Each structure stands twice: as C-alpha cells, then as structure tokens.
Amino acid sequence: xxxxxxxxxxxxxxxxxxxxxxxxxxxxxxxxxxxxxxxxxxxxxxxxxxxxxxxxxxxxxxxxxxxxxxxxxxxxxxxxxxxxxxxxxxxxxxxxxxxxxxxxxxxxxxxxxxxxxxxxxxxxxxxxxxxxxxxxxxxxxxxxxxxxxxxxxxxxxxxxxxxxxxxxxxxxxxxxxxxxxxxxxxxxxxxxxxxxxxxxxxxxxxxxxxxxxxxxxxxxxxx
Amino acid sequence: xxxxxxxxxxxxxxxxxxxxxxxxxxxxxxxxxxxxxxxxxxxxxxxxxxxxxxxxxxxxxxxxxxxxxxxxxxxxxxxxxxxxxxxxxxxxxxxxxxxxxxxxxxxxxxxxxxxxxxxxxxxxxxxxxxxxxxxxxxxxxxxxxxxxxxxxxxxxxxxxxxxxxxxxxxxxxxxxxxxxxxxxxxxxxxxxxxxxxxxxxx
Numbered sequence: 001x002x003x004x005x006x007x008x009x010x011x012x013x014x015x016x017x018x019x020x021x022x023x024x025x026x027x028x029x030x031x032x033x034x035x036x037x038x039x040x041x042x043x044x045x046x047x048x049x050x051x052x053x054x055x056x057x058x059x060x061x062x063x064x065x066x067x068x069x070x071x072x073x074x075x076x077x078x079x080x081x082x083x084x085x086x087x088x089x090x091x092x093x094x095x096x097x098x099x100x101x102x103x104x105x106x107x108x109x110x111x112x113x114x115x116x117x118x119x120x121x122x123x124x125x126x127x128x129x130x131x132x133x134x135x136x137x138x139x140x141x142x143x144x145x146x147x148x149x150x151x152x153x154x155x156x157x158x159x160x161x162x163x164x165x166x167x168x169x170x171x172x173x174x175x176x177x178x179x180x181x182x183x184x185x186x187x188x189x190x191x192x193x194x195x196x197x198x199x200x201x202x203x204x205x206x207x208x209x210x211x212x213x214x215x216x217x218x219x220x221x222x223x
Numbered sequence: 224x225x226x227x228x229x230x231x232x233x234x235x236x237x238x239x240x241x242x243x244x245x246x247x248x249x250x251x252x253x254x255x256x257x258x259x260x261x262x263x264x265x266x267x268x269x270x271x272x273x274x275x276x277x278x279x280x281x282x283x284x285x286x287x288x289x290x291x292x293x294x295x296x297x298x299x300x301x302x303x304x305x306x307x308x309x310x311x312x313x314x315x316x317x318x319x320x321x322x323x324x325x326x327x328x329x330x331x332x333x334x335x336x337x338x339x340x341x342x343x344x345x346x347x348x349x350x351x352x353x354x355x356x357x358x359x360x361x362x363x364x365x366x367x368x369x370x371x372x373x374x375x376x377x378x379x380x381x382x383x384x385x386x387x388x389x390x391x392x393x394x395x396x397x398x399x400x401x402x403x404x405x406x407x408x409x410x411x412x413x414x415x416x417x418x419x420x421x422x423x424x425x
Contacts, residue, residue, distance in 0.1 A: 007321030018309040079303030
C-alpha cells in the first residue's frame with residue numbers, strides 16, 4: 001500500500017513537472033491580482049495595510065480554485081482514473097498522493113510568496129510571518145475541500161462554474177479565519193486561538209476530505 | 224496465477240442509459256479458462272457492460288456475481304487505456320504495475336509488445352498503436368486471473384494482433400478468465416456474447 005502511495009506521488013510530481021503551466025498559472029494569478037490592488041485602489045500605506053489581509057486571502061483562495069478544474073480532468077479523459085478506481089488498493093491511496101502533490105506545487109508556493117506580497121501591501125514586518133503561516137495552514141484545506149468539488153464535477157464537460165458554486169461556500173470559513181488571523185495580528189492581539197481554529201479546520205479536512213474525494217470520483221465514474 | 228474458482232454469474236442484467244435500454248435480460252456464466260468475446264453495434268453498450276462487470280458503473284438492474292472478490296484478480300483495460308501523454312512508456316507502465324499490484328519485469332513486458340527502444344519516449348510522441356501497446360504490456364506483467372479488456376485490438380497492427388491472440392490463448396490455457404470487446408475473433412472455442420443493436424428493445 002505504501003508502495004502504491006509512493007509510486008502515485010512520484011507520478012503526480014512527474015506529471016506536474018512535465019507540464020508546469022498548471023502550477024505557474026495559479027501563482028501568477030495570485031501575484032498579479034494582489035499587485036493590481038495598489039494601482040487600482042490607492043498607494044496610501046494605511047489604506048493598503050488595512051485591506052491587505054482580505055486582498056491577499058481572497059486572491060489566494062481564487063488562485064487555488066483556478067487550479068482545481070484540471071485536477072482530475074486529464075486522468076479522467078485518459079482513463080487513468082478508471083484504473084485507479086478498479087485497482088485493488090483503496091482509491092484514497094492514489095488520491096491522497098495526488099492531493100499532496102497538488103498542494104506542494106500550488107498551495108505551498110502561495111504561502112512562500114504571500115509575505116512578499118504582504119510587504120508590497122505595506123503590512124508591517126511583524127505580521128508577515130503570521131500571514132505566511134495562515135496561508136500555509138489554510139491552503140491544504142482549500143486543496144482538499146476543492147478536490148471534493150472537482151471529483152464530483154469531473155464527469156461534466158464544463159464543470160467550472162458548478163465547481164465554483166459548490167466549493168466557494170465551503171471556502172468561506174477558511175477565508176474568515178485566515179484573513180482574521182492577519183487582522184488580529186495587525187491589531188497587536190494574540191493570534192494563537194484563530195490559528196488553532198485554522199488548524200482544526202485543516203485537521204477535519206485532512207481526515208475526512210480524501211475519503212470524500214475518493215467517493216466523489218466513484219460517483220462520477222458511475223455514469 | 225491459475226485460479227479455477229474465479230467465476231462470473233450474470234443474471235437478468237439490464238442497463239438503461241439516456242432513457243434507452245442498452246440491453247436487458249442478459250444472462251451468462253463465465254468460468255476460469257474461458258475467453259468471452261462481446262460484440263455488438265456501436266452504441267450497443269459493450270463498454271458499459273464491461274464497466275458494470277468490473278464495478279465501475281453502478282446503475283443497472285439484475286445481478287452480477289463474482290465467485291470471489293474481484294479487485295485483487297482483476298486486470299481491467301478500459302476503452303481509454305489510462306496512458307498519460309506526459310509520461311514515458313516505462314513511467315506509465317510502472318504506475319499501472321504499482322496500482323494493480325503486479326510484479327512482472329517492466330522491460331520484459333515492454334519488449335513483449337515491441338516497445339523496446341521507445342520506453343523513455345513521452346507517450347504523447349508515440350503513435351496511437353504504440354500507446355495502446357503500453358497499456359497492453361500489462362498483460363505480460365502477470366499475476367491476474369480475470370482480464371477484462373475493452374477493445375484491446377484497436378490500432379494494433381497485424382503482427383501485434385497475432386501476438387495478442389497468442390497471449391490471450393496462452394493465458395486462457397493457464398486458467399485466466401478473459402472477457403473482451405472487439406470484432407476480432409481470437410480463435411476457435413471463443414464464446415460469443417452479442418449485444419442487441421442500439422435501439423432494439425426500446
């Protein structure tokens with residue numbers, strides 16, 4: 001079973017490595033959207049710092065969502081998904097490897113770039129690490145929850161809109177607490193509690209999410 | 224890999240799709256060592272039948288019973304062969320092998336389907352027939368006693384067809400139960416199951 005997991009992870013990383021557009025696109029989107037705000041809004045440092053937590057978080061959330069539509073599509077079109085579903089291992093095994101690879105190459109880069117964008121948005125240096133930490137804790141949840149929607153819509157030709165409708169409401173708690181952590185840090189208040197809530201959401205998503213994704217894929221394959 | 228107990232019983236099987244009966248009251252028994260050729264017009268439901276048999280398609284009436292849990296025994300080759308264009312022949316086969324729990328030698332299997340020398344070329348740069356051969360290489364990895372093959376002969380050249388015929392007969396001789404869809408007949412003694420033409424039984 002762990003052999004299958006390792007083989008799956010290696011395959012997913014190779015796949016992304018060979019076709020990096022899927023990874024570069026969300027990161028590019030994230031950077032561009034956040035950089036446009038100072039131009040469109042106003043270069044005033046106080047105003048930018050005020051909106052920065054929300055802007056960075058909304059952009060990160062949309063960037064992850066942008067990457068979801070293609071998560072299972074090519075495996076479905078090529079028939080590789082049917083192979084996973086009819087394999088003697090539980091579907092969760094290759095699926096969780098796929099989710100990890102996806103997060104490593106989309107969510108993690110967002111978390112690494114986030115402090116840079118926060119700095120550009122005039123956030124004080126003292127909250128930049130909190131910003132990075134909140135994105136680091138929040139993006140795996142976004143990947144896993146979004147993957148449930150992607151699994152359910154993979155059989156549809158243009159499932160993009162439906163995917164957004166399904167997934168966005170579930171993203172709201174992550175957005176509220178993610179941006180909330182940064183705002184609390186800006187006010188100089190302790191952030192442990194809010195970070196713990198983000199962590200709790202993540203724990204819930206990690207424990208139940210992959211199972212739901214596997215089930216969603218099976219339902220999609222059924223018809 | 225011989226397992227005489229692998230047996231399939233299908234009774235009163237029917238499937239409806241888009242308000243149209245694909246097939247109904249289908250019944251047959253298949254046992255180890257038999258080769259079943261499933262024929263029918265385009266749209267007759269061949270692929271759907273195979274997907275029902277391997278448990279991928281859950282919307283049907285009637286019963287499909289395997290004498291023992293299918294997953295560990297199953298080698299399923301879908302209509303789309305599961306080959307990712309970004310990966311080389313070897314990488315594709317390596318993943319299939321890990322996933323299905325087979326243990327045969329990769330190079331030997333690739334050589335058996337005449338892909339020797341192409342094993343590190345991305346599958347996207349190979350021809351349709353060669354891509355099909357990557358998937359077919361799984362038949363040479365061994366360890367499975369039920370083969371369900373959806374159009375294994377598509378895009379395969381004459382020499383390849385002869386080789387595949389021989390492989391299927393050899394496997395059946397060793398006790399593998401084979402169900403496949405194609406208009407090509409492997410040889411004498413192959414059992415045929417013909418699905419009604421599309422629209423029949425409406």
